[in-house]
Amino acid sequence: MTDQLFYVWITLTGLFVGSFLNVVIYRYPYEEVTVSNPRRSRCPKCQHQLAWYENVPLVSWTLQRGRCRHCAAPVPWRYPLVEGLTAGLWLLAAVHAGGVAHWPLVLVHVLVLSGLVVATFVDIDCLEIPDSVSIGGMVVGPLLCLAVPEVHRDSWVARELAGAGPVGPMHALTASLAGLAVGWGVLFVIGWLGARAFGKEAMGFGDVKLLGAGGAFVGPGGVVLALMAASVLASIAGLLNMARFYALIRGRARRRGVAKPLGKALARARALGRYIPFGPYLAVGIGIALLYWNDVASRLL
Numbered sequence: 001m002t003d004q005l006f007y008v009w010i011t012l013t014g015l016f017v018g019s020f021l022n023v024v025i026y027r028y029p030y031e032e033v034t035v036s037n038p039r040r041s042r043c044p045k046c047q048h049q050l051a052w053y054e055n056v057p058l059v060s061w062t063l064q065r066g067r068c069r070h071c072a073a074p075v076p077w078r079y080p081l082v083e084g085l086t087a088g089l090w091l092l093a094a095v096h097a098g099g100v101a102h103w104p105l106v107l108v109h110v111l112v113l114s115g116l117v118v119a120t121f122v123d124i125d126c127l128e129i130p131d132s133v134s135i136g137g138m139v140v141g142p143l144l145c146l147a148v149p150e151v152h153r154d155s156w157v158a159r160e161l162a163g164a165g166p167v168g169p170m171h172a173l174t175a176s177l178a179g180l181a182v183g184w185g186v187l188f189v190i191g192w193l194g195a196r197a198f199g200k201e202a203m204g205f206g207d208v209k210l211l212g213a214g215g216a217f218v219g220p221g222g223v224v225l226a227l228m229a230a231s232v233l234a235s236i237a238g239l240l241n242m243a244r245f246y247a248l249i250r251g252r253a254r255r256r257g258v259a260k261p262l263g264k265a266l267a268r269a270r271a272l273g274r275y276i277p278f279g280p281y282l283a284v285g286i287g288i289a290l291l292y293w294n295d296v297a298s299r300l301l
């Protein structure tokens with residue numbers, strides 16, 4: 001297979017997997033359904049069972065202009081977003097790995113990226129990260145790295161251990177376990193200190209497990225990078241969120257004709273805007289470390 005054909009194939013596969021991830025994300029909070037039961041998706045409004053042609057990734061949503069064909073209930077744009085995002089990430093992973101010759105590495109990367117997509121959207125919806133992704137990643141991570149040492153071809157620890165030669169299974173396994181320990185440990189300590197300092201849970205345990213799982217794939221250097229990227233992104237998002245609440249509070253006060261004191265509005269906006277899930281930012285950080293800057297530690301040292 002040529003690389004071009006491989007890229008087309010992986011993008012299309014990513015689209016259909018993205019469609020499947022939508023089901024995983026949507027059904028996660030419901031106890032009575034699983035991913036395979038019921039087999040076919042229904043419109044949540046009119047219960048109409050979707051035919052295959054109403055379920056084609058991106059295409060159906062576009063042709064139906066984002067509405068159910070039967071009751072015209074709006075279908076959230078998040079569905080095509082997750083499909084497009086997954087397809088884009090799969091293509092990125094394939095190109096980054098170096099094409100079809102590196103298919104085992106591509107396989108590991110698309111698996112990790114798909115898990116991160118699920119973790120992101122479930123965390124946004126339910127403020128929790130599925131254990132199947134976080135604990136699952138911690139369990140299969142080291143095993144996959146043992147099988148595909150190339151995953152750690154840029155990891156600092158693995159490179160140091162390998163010396164001039166290629167990264168072997170034992171080097172990759174060591175980097176994976178070190179990454180897992182550092183990822184899990186760093187957030188666990190931050191959470192523990194935060195809980196002692198503020199008397200409440202500062203860091204969700206789901207985040208601890210997610211960074212542990214990510215660490216297994218990006219190594220200890222990648223973990224530090226992922227955490228830094230996540231912190232910067234979450235701070236920016238937190239500030240924007242506070243600004244949004246601040247504008248809301250001030251606007252409402254103005255409409256009512258009462259002058260809300262500036263300081264009071266700010267304090268309220270801070271309290272409301274602080275609660276944003278950290279998981280999505282961690283997931284983006286891990287993704288960046290996985291595909292692009294895993295070698296940042298070796299470059300710096």
Ligand SMILES: [Zn+2]
Nearest residue numbers: 043046068071
């Ligand atoms: Zn409907």
